[in-house]
Amino acid sequence: MDILPEGEYAIVELMGHQSFVGLITEVERFxxxxxxxxxxFKGAFLDEVFRGGSAIYGVTPCSREVAWTxxxxxxxxxxxxVRAVLPPAMLPAPEPRRMxxxxxxxxxxxxxxx
Numbered sequence: 001m002d003i004l005p006e007g008e009y010a011i012v013e014l015m016g017h018q019s020f021v022g023l024i025t026e027v028e029r030f031x032x033x034x035x036x037x038x039x040x041f042k043g044a045f046l047d048e049v050f051r052g053g054s055a056i057y058g059v060t061p062c063s064r065e066v067a068w069t070x071x072x073x074x075x076x077x078x079x080x081x082v083r084a085v086l087p088p089a090m091l092p093a094p095e096p097r098r099m100x101x102x103x104x105x106x107x108x109x110x111x112x113x114x
Contacts, residue, residue, distance in 0.1 A: 004040075009067040012037055013058040014051055018079045021071045022046075024059070035059075040071035041078065042090055049082060 005023070012020045012035065022045065023038040033053045039046045062070070075083050075091065 004064040004068060009062050009064055011060040011062055011067075011070060012051075012056065013060075014055045015057055016055070016079075019077075020049065021062075021067050023067075039078070039082065040067055041075075041086075042073055043071075044090075046082060047085065 007023045008025065009022065010024045012022075012024060014020070020037045020039045022040045025036045027034050027036045027050070029050060034050045035053065035056060037049045037051070039049060072078055075086060078086075
């Protein structure tokens with residue numbers, strides 16, 4: 001993949017059922033070794049994410065091509081902390097609010113819901 005820079009790519013599994021696909025480096029921050037991950041998402045790199053070494057469950061090195069094909073394409077597949085800082089352009093369009101609720105929730109279906 002010419003669009004991805006050279007570097008070490010991996011699929012990283014962390015405690016808490018978090019998975020990332022992207023460019024990784026080992027860094028020292030706060031007096032401890034950590035993994036810095038530049039996650040791939042929707043064809044672009046997100047801001048770096050740092051996790052402590054003890055949180056790593058598994059690191060599977062992969063090629064740039066594999067990283068490109070395995071990157072998440074839906075925001076729900078990213079950890080909540082990463083979704084919270086996604087650029088607005090990467091978020092899905094908001095769904096319009098419905099005036100009437102079709103669900104049987106005890107409300108009159110002809111009553112507008114605001």
